[in-house]
Amino acid sequence: MKVVIIGGVAGGMSAATRFRRLDENAEIVVLEKGPYVSFANCGLPYYISGEISDRSQLVVQTPEKLRQRFNLDVRPNHEVLQILPAEHEVVVSHAGQRLHESYDKLILSPGAEPIMPDLPGVTAADNVYALRNIPDLNRIMDGIQTKSVQHVLVVGGGFIGLEVAENLKLSGLAVTVVEQAPHVLPPLDTEMAAFVRAELKRNGVDVIAGHALASLASNGQTAILTDGTRLQTDLTIMAVGVRPASRLAQTAGLKLGLNAGIVVDEHYQTSDPDIYAVGDAIVVKQQLTGQPALIPLASPANRQGRQVADNLAGLNHPNRGSLGTAIVRVFQLAAAATGFSEYQADQLGLTYQVVHVRGESHAGYFPGGTPMTLKLVFNPKTGQIYGAQGVGEQGVDKRIDILATAIKGGLTIEDLPELELTYAPPFGSAKDPVNMLGYAAMNVAEGISHTIQWYELPAALAAGRQLLDVRDPDELPAGQFKDSLNIPLNQLRERLSELDVQQPYVVSCFSGQRSYIAERLLRQRGFNVVNLDGAFALYHAIRPQDLV
Amino acid sequence: MKVVIIGGVAGGMSAATRFRRLDENAEIVVLEKGPYVSFANCGLPYYISGEISDRSQLVVQTPEKLRQRFNLDVRPNHEVLQILPAEHEVVVSHAGQRLHESYDKLILSPGAEPIMPDLPGVTAADNVYALRNIPDLNRIMDGIQTKSVQHVLVVGGGFIGLEVAENLKLSGLAVTVVEQAPHVLPPLDTEMAAFVRAELKRNGVDVIAGHALASLASNGQTAILTDGTRLQTDLTIMAVGVRPASRLAQTAGLKLGLNAGIVVDEHYQTSDPDIYAVGDAIVVKQQLTGQPALIPLASPANRQGRQVADNLAGLNHPNRGSLGTAIVRVFQLAAAATGFSEYQADQLGLTYQVVHVRGESHAGYFPGGTPMTLKLVFNPKTGQIYGAQGVGEQGVDKRIDILATAIKGGLTIEDLPELELTYAPPFGSAKDPVNMLGYAAMNVAEGISHTIQWYELPAALAAGRQLLDVRDPDELPAGQFKDSLNIPLNQLRERLSELDVQQPYVVSCFSGQRSYIAERLLRQRGFNVVNLDGAFALYHAIRPQDLV
Ligand SMILES: Cc1cc2nc3c(=O)[nH]c(=O)nc-3n(C[C@H](O)[C@H](O)[C@H](O)COP(=O)(O)OP(=O)(O)OC[C@H]3O[C@@H](n4cnc5c(N)ncnc54)[C@H](O)[C@@H]3O)c2cc1C
Ligand SMILES: Cc1cc2nc3c(=O)[nH]c(=O)nc-3n(C[C@H](O)[C@H](O)[C@H](O)COP(=O)(O)OP(=O)(O)OC[C@H]3O[C@@H](n4cnc5c(N)ncnc54)[C@H](O)[C@@H]3O)c2cc1C
C-alpha cells in the first residue's frame, strides 16, 4: 500500500509515524510545502521573546531522522497543487517543477490558515504579518530587526494573539492589542477575561476591545479602527483567527462543511473513499452537542493523525469528537477553558446555571499558594457539566484538566465533590477548588442557594433589593458597592434587628462564600435573599467603576 | 434537634458547619478532647522545619469564631469517655469533672490513632513520639530542643513518616528511616518507590527497608532492628500507621468491622440508628471492588462530614465509597498514587497489565520542564483502570488527579487518549503523558506490543532471550545491561542482518518508547520480540547493581 500524506506537522506526521509502526511494508510519502516538517507551531511565539532561545528546539523531527527511524519518505518544499482523485494522483510543485505522485490512500492534514482580513491598506502595507510557521517567524524577527520597530499592533486578542503580544512585550516593545469582541479571549466569558485584561494592563500592554481594525494607511504605519481611532504601528500582527486550509480539497470536489472545513466520517474518510483528512482542516463533532465544529488545536490534531492511521491499518478507532480545551499564559497569569462558555451555552439555548469559586492553588496554611477563580457552566436539572473556565497564577491547568476529564467522562456536578484528588499541603487542599465548584453547583441545583450573576446585579438593585455586604470592616477600603449596608458575617446573628424582613436583599462578601453562609442564615430566618455569585472579587474585576 | 459531634477536626467540624447551614435552629455541640479544633493535621510536619513558620496558621478555625459565624457550641478539652446509647447521652470529662450531655443524634468523627508498637523498651523510652495533633507537635519540638538531638529515627516510611523525615532533615538533623516493608512508601510499587528512595538518599536521609524495629534499649537511645542492627537515636518518631479510634464505639456496642473500624451504612448510620460516624474511624467501601477498606485521608473525611449533615437534614447524599488518592513531597520529588497498586491488584487476584511512561511536565521544547514516570495498572480485557502512580518533580499531582478523575468516572484506557487537556508550551504537551499512558496501555491490550516488566527480565534472559539495546552510543556510559547487544534505533533497519531471526529478543532503550518502535519493526520482520516496559530508566532506578 502506498500512502501519501499532505502536511508534515501535527496531524500528518502523527499519521505517518503511527502507520509505519502498524505497517512496516507500506510506502509512506509525506509532502510538506514548507521547508520544515514536524515543528512546534505552538512554541513559535516564545521565540520572539527569546524564552525559547534556540530555533532548533522548535523542530521536533527532521526528514533525515524520520527516514532513519520510520523509513518515511518526507519531502519538505513540496507543495501539492492539485488532487486528481480519479487518477489517484497528486500534482506537486517542487523547486520550480511539477511532479505527479500516485497514491493508494491519501491523507490530508493541511492545517488551517491565518485569516488575513481584506481591509483597505492591508495589501499595500509592508509591515503586516501572521504567525503560523517558521518562515513566518523568521519574517517577523527580520521585520523587528530591520524596521527599527518600537510600536507593535496585534490585531486579535485570542489565544495566539495574546501569546504573541506577551512575547513582543517581553522583548521590550510597546504593544497594543485590538480585539473586535467586547473583551479579549472571546472563548472566556467577560468576567473571566477581565482578569486577563488586568494582567495585560499591569504589564503595560494596551488593550482596545470592542473595536475592530477598519483599515491601514501610510504603508501600514497607521491603523484606523472602526471607531476612528488612529494608532501608529511599526509592525502589525494579524491574529484574527484561522480558517481550514481546504482549497485543495475543494478543487478536488470533496465535500466541505462549516466554514469550508473538510467533512469526514467517523473514520476520517472524506466524500472520496480513498481520501482521508484530519487536523485543523476538518469539521469535527462537538462532543457535548454532537454539532459540527472547528476546533483547531494540537491535541485533537495529533490524536486524529494517529487514529486515521489506525483505521487505515484496519484497527477500528473512530473519531469520538472534540471538546476543545485551551490555555494561555499571559505574563504571571494562566487562563484556560474547556467545553462551552456561558456565552456559548446561551447562544445554543441550553438550560444552564453558573457558579464561580475562588480557591487557592494549594492549602492556604502552606506558603506559596496563589488564588484562582474558577467558573462552572452546568445544567441544574441534569447536572451535566457544559464547560469550565479558570484564571490564576498557579494550578489553573490542573483544575481545567480535571474538569475536562470529568466532562469527557460524562460526570455531573454531583460527582465533583466525590473526586479524590491528591492532597498534601504543597499540592492541594482537602477540599480542592474543583470539589468546591461541585458543592456550590449542587447548592444552586438543589435550591439551597439562590444566586444572581454580576450582570444581574444592577437590575436586582433597581428592582429594590438592598445590597448587604458581610465582609469585615478592614476589607471595605478595597472598594464598596454604592448604597450597600455592611454587617460582618460574624456579627450577623446578633445584629439581625438592623435588617428588615420585608426588604429583599442581595448578599455579597469577597468571594461569595461568606455571603452564601449569610444567605442560608437569612433565608431560614424568613428573609427574601439571594447571593451575589462571585461577589466583590468578581465584580471588582469586571466593573470597578461601579464601586466606591 | 440537638446534634452532638465527637471530634472537632476534619470530619466532625465539616459536619457541624454544614449542618448549621442547613438547619439554623438545631443545637449543635462539638466535643473535642484536645485543646484545638479545626486544625490542619496535614500541615503539622512542615512546622518542624519551619516551612510553616507560624503555629497559628495550623489552626483553621477557633471555637470563638465558630460560635460567631455558625452558632456552634464548640468545646475543646472535652473528652467523651462513654456513650450511653439507651439514655441518648455521652459522658464527658472536662477539667477533672464528669459531665453528661444528651443528644438526639450523635456523630462520631474521632479519627484514627497512631499505632504504638508494643515492643520491648518502647514504654520505658522517654524519647519516642507520634504525630497526630498540635500537642504531639509541641512535644516533638520540645524534645528536639531539650534533648540536644542530633540523630533521629523515623520508624515507618509511609506518607506521614516520609513527611516527618523530610522536615526533620530540612531542620538540620541526621535522619534514618526504618521501613519493615521491602521499600518505602508501600502504597507505591517497588520500582516507583525506588525513585523516592534515591531522592531520600540524595538528600542525606538514611533508609533501611525490609527490616523492622525489634526493640529499644538504653532508655530509647538504642534501636535494635529485626536483623540485629543497632542504631543510635536521640529521638524516635513512630509512624507505622494508624488505626480507627473506635474504642468508644466499641464499648457502646456499635458494630465494628475491618481492623476495628466503625461499620456504617451508606448514610453513615452505625448499628445504632441515632449514632452516625465518619472519617478515619469508619470502614468505607473501596470504590473499585466494593470491598471494605480503611482510607484515612482528609478529602474523604471532609466529604463524609458534609454528607452526614446532609443526610441528617433530610438531603439524600449517600456515601459512594472511596478510592484513596495520596501524594507526598519528598524534597524535590512528588510521589503520588490513586486506586490500586500492582501489588494490590495481584493480592486481589485481578487480571491486570501494567505500563510505565516517562513524560515531561510540559513541552520538551519549552524551558523548565522536568521528567516524570507514570505507571498505570489496568485490565487489558475490559480496559478498566485499576490504579496509577507517579513520581517526578513537577506536574505529578496534575496527572494523578486526572487519572483519579478518570477512575471515578469509570473511564477506560481507551478514553485516556481522548482526554483533551490544557496544552500550551508552559503547561503541557500536545500528547500529555496521561494520553501517552492510554496509548501504551491500548497497544498492550490490543496485542500491538508485548511487554515484560522489570522483575521479569532476569527470567526472560535466563530463558534465552537476548537483550537488544536500541539507545544511541552516547547514552551507554550511563549504564548497560550485561551481555546486551547495542544497535541504535535509527540504524536498526540497515543493520538487521546482525540479528538472528531464530533468536528471541527483549528490546530496551532509555524510556521504553524507542524500544517499542524497535519491537514493532522487528515483529513485522518475523522476530520473536518483547519490549522491556519502562526500559533502562526504570531498571536503573530499582536494580542499578545489575547494570555494568
Ligand atoms: C503560533 C501558534 C500557536 C499555537 N499554539 C497552540 C497551543 O498552545 N495549543 C494548541 O493546542 N494548539 C496551538 N496551535 C494550533 C496547533 O498548532 C494546530 O492545531 C496543529 O498544528 C494542527 O495540526 P495540523 O496537522 O492540522 O496542521 P499543521 O500542524 O498546521 O500542519 C499543516 C501543514 O500542512 C502543510 N500544507 C498545507 N497545505 C499544503 C499543501 N497544499 N501541500 C503541502 N503541504 C501543505 C502546511 O505547510 C503545514 O505545515 C498553535 C498554532 C500556532 C500557529
Ligand atoms: C501528620 C499528619 C499528616 C497528614 N497528612 C495528610 C495529607 O497530606 N493528606 C491527607 O489526605 N491526609 C493527611 N492526614 C490525614 C488526615 O489528617 C485525616 O484523614 C483527617 O484529619 C481525618 O479526619 P477525622 O475527622 O476522621 O479525624 P481527625 O481530623 O483526626 O479528628 C478527630 C478528632 O477527634 C478527637 N477525639 C477522638 N476521640 C475523642 C473523644 N473520645 N472525645 C473527644 N474528642 C475525641 C481527636 O482529638 C481529634 O482531634 C494526615 C494526618 C496526620 C496526623
Ligand SMILES: CC(C)(COP(=O)(O)OP(=O)(O)OC[C@H]1O[C@@H](n2cnc3c(N)ncnc32)[C@H](O)[C@@H]1OP(=O)(O)O)[C@@H](O)C(=O)NCCC(=O)NCCS
Ligand atoms: C512527534 C511526531 C512526529 C509524532 O511522532 P510519534 O512517534 O507518533 O509520537 P511520539 O513521539 O509522541 O510517541 C508516541 C508513541 O510512543 C509510544 N510510547 C511513548 N512512551 C512509551 C513508553 N514508555 N513505552 C512504550 N511506548 C511508548 C506511544 O504509545 C506512541 O506510539 P503509538 O502511537 O504507536 O501508540 C508528530 O506528532 C509531530 O510532528 N509533532 C510535532 C508537531 C506538533 O505536534 N505541532 C503541534 C503542537 S506544537
Ligand SMILES: CC(C)(COP(=O)(O)OP(=O)(O)OC[C@H]1O[C@@H](n2cnc3c(N)ncnc32)[C@H](O)[C@@H]1OP(=O)(O)O)[C@@H](O)C(=O)NCCC(=O)NCCS
Ligand atoms: C474548615 C472546616 C471548619 C469546615 O468549614 P466549612 O465552612 O464547612 O468549609 P469551607 O470553609 O471549606 O467552605 C465550604 C463551603 O463554602 C461554600 N463555598 C465555597 N466557595 C463558595 C463560593 N465562592 N460561593 C458560594 N459558596 C461557596 C461551599 O459550597 C461549602 O458550603 P456547603 O458545604 O454548604 O456546600 C473543617 O473542614 C475543618 O475543621 N477543617 C480543618 C481540619 C482539616 O480539614 N484537617 C484535615 C486536613 S489538614
